[in-house]
Amino acid sequence: MSSTHLIKGKTGEWEVVIGLEVHAQVTSKAKLFSGAATAFGAEPNTQVSLIDAAMPGMLPVINGWCVEQAVKTGLGLNAQVNLHSVFDRKNYFYADLPAGYQISQYLQPIVGKGELLLDLADGKSRTVGITRLHLEMDAGKSLHDQHPSQTYIDLNRSGVALMEIVSEPDMRTAEEAGAYVRKLRSILRYLGTCDGNMEEGSLRCDCNVSVRRPGQPYGTRTETKNVNSVRFVMAAIEHEARRQIEVLESGGTIRQETRLFDPNSGTTRAMRGKEHAHDYRYFPDPDLLPLELSEDEVARIKATLPELPDDKKKRFIEQHKLSAFDAGILVSERASADFFEAVVTGDGKLGDGKTGRDAKLAANWVINDLFGRLNAAGKDITASPVTAGQLGRLIGLIQDGTISGRIAKDVFEIMFETGKDPLKIVEEKGLRQVSDTGALEAAIDEILGANVEKVAEYRAGKDKLLGFFVGQVMKKTGGKANPGVLNELLKKKLAP
Amino acid sequence: MSTLTELSLADARDGLRAKKFSARELAEAHIAAVTRIKPLNAFITETPDAALEGAAEADRRLAKGEARAMEGLPIAIKDLFCTEGVLTTAGSHILDGFKPPYESTVTANLWKAGAVMLGKTNMDEFAMGSSNMTSYHGPVESPWRRRGDNRPLVPGGSSGGSAAAVAARAALGATGTDTGGSIRQPAAFSGIVGMKPTYGRCSRWGIVAFASSLDQAGPMTRTVRDAAIMLGAMAGHDPKDSTSVDRPVPDYEKALTGNVRGLKIGIPKEYRVDGMNPEIDRLWEQGIAWLKAAGVETVAISLPHTKYALPAYYIVAPAEASSNLARYDGVRYGLRVPGGTLDEMYEKTRAAGFGKEVRRRVMIGTYVLSAGYYDAYYNKARQIRTLIARDFAEAYRKCDVILTPTSPNTAFAVGEKMDDPIAMYLNDVFTVPGNLAGLPGISVPAGLGGDGLPLGLQVLGRAFDEETVLRVAEVLERAADFKHKP
Numbered sequence: 001m002s003s004t005h006l007i008k009g010k011t012g013e014w015e016v017v018i019g020l021e022v023h024a025q026v027t028s029k030a031k032l033f034s035g036a037a038t039a040f041g042a043e044p045n046t047q048v049s050l051i052d053a054a055m056p057g058m059l060p061v062i063n064g065w066c067v068e069q070a071v072k073t074g075l076g077l078n079a080q081v082n083l084h085s086v087f088d089r090k091n092y093f094y095a096d097l098p099a100g101y102q103i104s105q106y107l108q109p110i111v112g113k114g115e116l117l118l119d120l121a122d123g124k125s126r127t128v129g130i131t132r133l134h135l136e137m138d139a140g141k142s143l144h145d146q147h148p149s150q151t152y153i154d155l156n157r158s159g160v161a162l163m164e165i166v167s168e169p170d171m172r173t174a175e176e177a178g179a180y181v182r183k184l185r186s187i188l189r190y191l192g193t194c195d196g197n198m199e200e201g202s203l204r205c206d207c208n209v210s211v212r213r214p215g216q217p218y219g220t221r222t223e224t225k226n227v228n229s230v231r232f233v234m235a236a237i238e239h240e241a242r243r244q245i246e247v248l249e250s251g252g253t254i255r256q257e258t259r260l261f262d263p264n265s266g267t268t269r270a271m272r273g274k275e276h277a278h279d280y281r282y283f284p285d286p287d288l289l290p291l292e293l294s295e296d297e298v299a300r301i302k303a304t305l306p307e308l309p310d311d312k313k314k315r316f317i318e319q320h321k322l323s324a325f326d327a328g329i330l331v332s333e334r335a336s337a338d339f340f341e342a343v344v345t346g347d348g349k350l351g352d353g354k355t356g357r358d359a360k361l362a363a364n365w366v367i368n369d370l371f372g373r374l375n376a377a378g379k380d381i382t383a384s385p386v387t388a389g390q391l392g393r394l395i396g397l398i399q400d401g402t403i404s405g406r407i408a409k410d411v412f413e414i415m416f417e418t419g420k421d422p423l424k425i426v427e428e429k430g431l432r433q434v435s436d437t438g439a440l441e442a443a444i445d446e447i448l449g450a451n452v453e454k455v456a457e458y459r460a461g462k463d464k465l466l467g468f469f470v471g472q473v474m475k476k477t478g479g480k481a482n483p484g485v486l487n488e489l490l491k492k493k494l495a496p
Numbered sequence: 497m498s499t500l501t502e503l504s505l506a507d508a509r510d511g512l513r514a515k516k517f518s519a520r521e522l523a524e525a526h527i528a529a530v531t532r533i534k535p536l537n538a539f540i541t542e543t544p545d546a547a548l549e550g551a552a553e554a555d556r557r558l559a560k561g562e563a564r565a566m567e568g569l570p571i572a573i574k575d576l577f578c579t580e581g582v583l584t585t586a587g588s589h590i591l592d593g594f595k596p597p598y599e600s601t602v603t604a605n606l607w608k609a610g611a612v613m614l615g616k617t618n619m620d621e622f623a624m625g626s627s628n629m630t631s632y633h634g635p636v637e638s639p640w641r642r643r644g645d646n647r648p649l650v651p652g653g654s655s656g657g658s659a660a661a662v663a664a665r666a667a668l669g670a671t672g673t674d675t676g677g678s679i680r681q682p683a684a685f686s687g688i689v690g691m692k693p694t695y696g697r698c699s700r701w702g703i704v705a706f707a708s709s710l711d712q713a714g715p716m717t718r719t720v721r722d723a724a725i726m727l728g729a730m731a732g733h734d735p736k737d738s739t740s741v742d743r744p745v746p747d748y749e750k751a752l753t754g755n756v757r758g759l760k761i762g763i764p765k766e767y768r769v770d771g772m773n774p775e776i777d778r779l780w781e782q783g784i785a786w787l788k789a790a791g792v793e794t795v796a797i798s799l800p801h802t803k804y805a806l807p808a809y810y811i812v813a814p815a816e817a818s819s820n821l822a823r824y825d826g827v828r829y830g831l832r833v834p835g836g837t838l839d840e841m842y843e844k845t846r847a848a849g850f851g852k853e854v855r856r857r858v859m860i861g862t863y864v865l866s867a868g869y870y871d872a873y874y875n876k877a878r879q880i881r882t883l884i885a886r887d888f889a890e891a892y893r894k895c896d897v898i899l900t901p902t903s904p905n906t907a908f909a910v911g912e913k914m915d916d917p918i919a920m921y922l923n924d925v926f927t928v929p930g931n932l933a934g935l936p937g938i939s940v941p942a943g944l945g946g947d948g949l950p951l952g953l954q955v956l957g958r959a960f961d962e963e964t965v966l967r968v969a970e971v972l973e974r975a976a977d978f979k980h981k982p
Contacts, residue, residue: 050598054823056591057578057600057702059737089819091865095838100822151838153827281865283874286709286816288738 033060054098079114129168342388519568550612567610590849600702617657628656643948652682677927684952695934699734757791762895786975818861
């Protein structure tokens with residue numbers, strides 16, 4: 001670890017140790033142990049089965065789809081898939097936990113050790129260990145703001161399938177933690193096993209943070225619960241690390257406790273009212289048999305895995321000769337990567353009919369022009385008014401000399417505004433590049449004839465004037481002159 | 497009319513099909529009998545209207561020759577089974593007013609087979625007990641009396657109301673549930689047949705859970721044939737219960753061939769417990785002799801971990817119960833006693849809603865699952881359970897079924913043993929191992945004790961071999977020729 005990772009306190013340097021527990025909601029129409037729906041934003045208590053409400057005599061039945069998503073995620077994290085895993089009951093009383101226990105996996109999770117590659121800002125990568133992934137059901141929601149003295153309960157979330165993904169305490173800075181969450185979210189989205197939507201609570205993060213002097217054993221950690229954006233994860237860790245250093249440097253000790261992050265103040269505070277230590281009395285749920293998977297099932301699921309960001313990045317660098325930086329940006333979202341590749345390979349529509357477009361050029365257009373324009377318009381790549389085929393054809397028009405790169409920028413803007421095809425815009429606006437020597441010669445002759453003195457100066461050795469003549473001809477042709485042809489012709493005509 | 501209530505379930509079935517009487521007459525006779533036995537407190541809820549409605553439908557089907565397996569046969573349902581729109585209390589105050597909007601799979605199966613519901617029977621609270629004295633709705637009295645003694649006796653438990661109703665001829669059969677002996681022990685006490693099938697044979701969906709890994713529903717009837725008929729209607733795979741087993745339900749009645757020649761009957765030496773009533777021992781010897789006469793071969797077997805069964809059971813069952821009963825919190829249904837805070841509401845509701853025995857077991861269960869005690873108790877009990885299952889597997893390499901007494905004693909008086917939970921728990925000593933191993937077992941009335949009260953013999957079998965168990969039980973039943981009535 002380089003010393004840049006250390007935080008300087010009043011009494012010396014400190015190392016921050018970070019481990020993250022991410023709760024990712026499994027993309028599934030039905031809950032983990034019941035057939036009830038899971039749509040976000042439904043009216044309270046409209047997506048509750050008898051099982052979710054823990055009516056007497058009701059029994060859970062595992063949702064096979066959710067199991068498959070957990071396995072898929074495990075494989076995507078290069079993790080060990082456990083063919084035998086067990087569901088346990090985690091017992092505690094709370095009004096939004098109808099059965100008085102949460103069904104989770106404790107000693108024998110469905111997925112064991114794996115790893116995740118962080119892409120850091122300096123272009124370097126770093127591996128973070130995954131401890132485990134297990135399946136569990138979500139609890140309901142307590143609504144404290146509906147009545148002056150009473151709490152209302154919404155059980156729509158009760159029983160929703162979650163994957164708890166636990167990292168090793170391998171991260172050392174808030175930036176690394178941010179990169180971890182971004183990368184994990186990217187992989188989950190590639191796999192389609194979680195939509196990664198942090199605003200809707202599909203992805204929540206518990207941050208375990210401790211500090212220590214370099215080379216010393218781990219310090220006491222605190223856990224900041226339910227942080228729901230990458231920015232907040234970084235802010236919570238940053239604040240918590242500095243708070244702990246301050247406490248320790250002023251002679252205090254860190255209490256192992258659960259804390260909450262307040263996004264308004266950017267600080268963490270200890271959770272109140274949770275003083276009594278919970279004894280969850282975990283034991284195997286007798287209503288569920290151990291989960292048994294076969295090698296064949298795992299192999300079948302493995303065969304459905306898409307190309308994941310790390311592999312895609314590697315391939316973009318090798319196949320498309322992109323820089324690591326550009327490749328990293330393009331693969332961060334599957335939709336961006338797919339868009340880019342569609343631009344490069346073409347979609348077979350009329351336009352140029354060519355494939356083998358300049359990938360580097362395509363990457364520049366996607367990253368700089370398209371992303372920039374989408375950002376400004378507040379749009380997502382999936383809502384882009386310019387299709388990959390259209391952008392591909394625009395690049396095709398540049399490559400085959402139909403338009404210049406500069407004209408292409410104007411065409412792109414019109415495409416973005418109107419959704420029209422580039423060739424149509426070029427034709428309508430007469431933007432086709434003029435490469436016809438006859439037409440260009442006529443324009444050159446006219447300009448040279450009107451600037452006899454400057455021609456003489458040029459011939460006397462003032463080479464810089466070439467730019468002047470190019471500009472004049474361009475102006476005359478409305479910018480459509482092919483710059484290469486124009487340069488060549490001008491030099492020939494100006495030759496003494 | 498009263499003769500109709502004396503019929504066996506099988507004879508009533510045949511009588512209906514032969515048009516000797518109608519389903520309505522059969523239902524009315526039983527409704528009258530239910531009313532007559534009110535002093536026994538065997539029912540928590542009576543459903544005469546449902547019985548008459550069911551009988552009307554049965555008569556229509558009988559007329560058309562479309563009778564189903566249990567068409568028109570009036571039965572009682574233990575109040576642990578959720579019945580749609582009908583009060584379901586599990587014998588507890590905490591389920592006050594609870595009318596489930598759903599029907600348990602087992603009862604739904606029975607109605608689909610044409611059976612008719614007389615009502616919901618009283619039981620030990622949440623099926624915890626061997627006396628039926630822990631019910632919030634008051635104890636059930638056995639229809640039996642000791643010779644020369646008119647003190648009321650317990651029917652056994654926890655399915656005490658079902659046992660009393662069937663013994664008193666107020667129902668042709670009744671459902672029970674058996675977690676540690678709750679079908680077989682009250683059957684033995686009440687002079688009827690009670691069968692606990694293999695764990696997984698009947699769906700647990702819609703049955704209020706006591707100890708999920710042990711609970712199993714079964715029939716309580718007056719004959720082995722009746723038990724075979726009723727089990728056939730109750731059993732079957734249910735995708736809503738992950739522990740229910742997907743294998744076909746055989747025609748159990750067909751298994752009653754009367755031919756047990758060549759079968760090997762295991763006699764476990766560990767079941768001769770110290771201080772056992774000598775008349776129980778004599779009855780056991782008698783049972784062995786009857787079966788030998790029918791052509792079976794007896795084999796001495798050993799179930800070495802038997803002595804650990806009861807302690808293991810009284811760890812596993814309360815542990816699961818402590819978790820299963822957490823849902824009765826006053827938030828969504830049943831009793832709620834308001835409190836200033838959430839915790840206060842929990843405490844007041846559960847203190848008022850649960851009786852003493854339930855609270856005792858919830859506390860035991862919570863304790864044995866606690867950090868620091870889990871390995872010493874719960875994990876150890878699970879290991880013992882594995883060893884007990886292995887004992888049986890080993891024994892069944894040498895024999896086909898096992899014969900034992902059902903209970904170490906006859907019925908006791910209401911109020912007796914209440915101050916000594918351990919003595920009460922000892923009632924289950926012969927039945928609990930079958931639950932821990934998940935094996936099928938049946939209790940058959942085999943004779944009377946010196947006090948004039950019924951005694952039962954238990955036949956245990958291999959997993960899912962209910963057929964052999966029933967076949968042997970029927971042979972035993974014929975030999976015993978138990979004709980005594982309360």
